Amino acid sequence: MGETQPAQHHGNADASSGSQPLMSVRGLGIRFKTSQGVWQATRKIDFDIAAGERVGIVGESGCGKTITGLSILRLLPNNFAGLDGSILFDGVDLAKCSARVMRAIRGRRIAMIFQEPMSALDPVFTVGHQIAETLRVHTGVGKEEARERTLEMLRRVGIASPDRRIDDYPHQLSGGMRQRVMIAASLICGPQLLIADEPTTALDVTVQAQILELLRDLSETSNTALMLITHDLGVVAETCARMITMYAGEVIEDAAVDDALARPLHPYTSGLLRSLPHLSPRHGKLPSIPGRVPSIMDMPNGCRFKARCPHAIDGCEKEQELRDAGSGRKVRCWRFNELDLPGALQHAPNAPIAALVGHP
């Protein structure tokens, strides 16, 4: 069971290896004004992303994944009441830099794509025009060169007959093609970081596999770091080197994907793995996590997972910090050392997924 080295083929850098991370997030939190007062949606978010590294941000809906991605680009809703902490990106603090500096970084050095590409594409312009404009605005290249490079980019993201597709309008494309177009638009300026928020959730699994392969290849060949936001642990396992798990607005675990899946250190991560039908004997009762995520209006003190945690004891009501757990891992649970929590290794051998292992 000790054979859980981080996967080599999964992105080239290890954030803990001493080199400067590309982005370093510390104490990030966001507050919203609402009719019921000010809500703290996320808090105390710490993580690093190295150049070219692929990191998955996982957790259930409402845990703060999207808002964390948007915070990095300061794409904040009108009712936001405050941003805490710092986001150091290549020496610039994105949480505090001027709007002008932010505009120069957004889209050019950090790009973002979403679950529904239609929301980001303008229906009245051809896809070629939209991609070329992004490039022209950020780099000032001429019309002709912009079109050339757009064609080249469309080819790279696997659009068949790009010279025809370049003049299509978004509605003429299928969901999978639109997502490819979005990826082309986001990568045309050669960003150092791509934030992808559930980019394959609306797609069929066969198309999802194509898009994930594309993201993996592009990040590898151009050394673009990927922050992949998803609720799907399988998607993270197939795409990323590291996995950051969020719960109720906080980061609760940060580890190499293989380590987190094989031997999760936080009871929530372990519980999530246990609840997957892939890892349970067929037709048997599926384990679930009792209760529900505490409401943003009524967060408990101390460990936010306490009310649902089978390992809660006296002491868990104390404030939990993200602790260093050795070998580049972090966990927000003071009991991590004494708990020996099951992961995929313990579940999979008698589960249907075992039959899939080694399948085509």
Add this chain to the structure above:
Amino acid sequence: MSAPVADMDAIVSVRDLQVQFQTTDRHATVKAVDGVDFDVRRGETFGIIGESGSGKTTIGRALVFLLKPSAGAILHNGLDPLALPRRQFQSHRRDYQIIFQDPNAALNPRMTILSSVLEPLELAREGNKAERLKRAHEAMDRVGLPQDIGARYPHQLSGGQKQRVVIARALTLRPKLIVCDEVVAALDMSIRGDVLNLFAELQRDLGLTYVFITHDLAVVSHISERIAVMYLGRFVELGPTEEVSERPLHPYTQALLSAEPRPLPSSMRGGQRIVLQGEIPSPIDPPSGCRFRTRCQYAQPLCAEKTPDWRELARDHWVACHFADRPNFSPN
């Protein structure tokens, strides 16, 4: 095989089912379901899997007569419900319910939970007021909803609770079969298990039959006894869950299984992926012969010329592919 004769165990028999729609401009016909045959056995969970647009929801709606087949037959317990007089047809339909993915669409935001659960009983004019109330409470109890939730409104409930309300609503009429169309797709992972467990428990206690439609392989293979794989309006494979998910015969099923992302460490994930090229073609003008041929890595000239027969290659295991019985065909 196309004669409307039903298996004794069959609660539903589908024979050469076809459902067509006119496109909105009325210039073309969408063959959403184009010649499907199967039986659903009493008490089983019959899974249907396939990519979006393959016709799963259309089959589900046809099974409960929410829409009329364009051709072919759907028999309930060997009888054609469409041959029944109107009143009898209406009361017969109560035995066959359907639940969809989005509980918000199924629940009226201005009605209390209890009124929503009572509504089908009132529409069906079942019993008197006290009896209806008793049955509604029983149904809520069955799905694990505390009585005090009855006074609340949908927006005061979590997604998992709302889906339980929808299930309770369907149960009040004491159906024999429920078509479940993507019923856990909108739920978070940690809650999904609870709802799937509830379906299993209701089946055990009430002898229900399910047709379980989903695009999620892990879910369908967990809950179903048999799985049908659908592609562009047709079934391409049908068999016992273990067979279909561990020894898939059709290249499309093999590709689907291999595309499923696995939440396992890389040392355990193993195996090569078949990454299918392209996307599902339009059902307005499907490819000739085998509909999967435009994406199939094994396609031969014959595949464009001839539609593959629907064959029982192993006991209870059906497949539509010219070459599925060739040794070394499967890439394993």
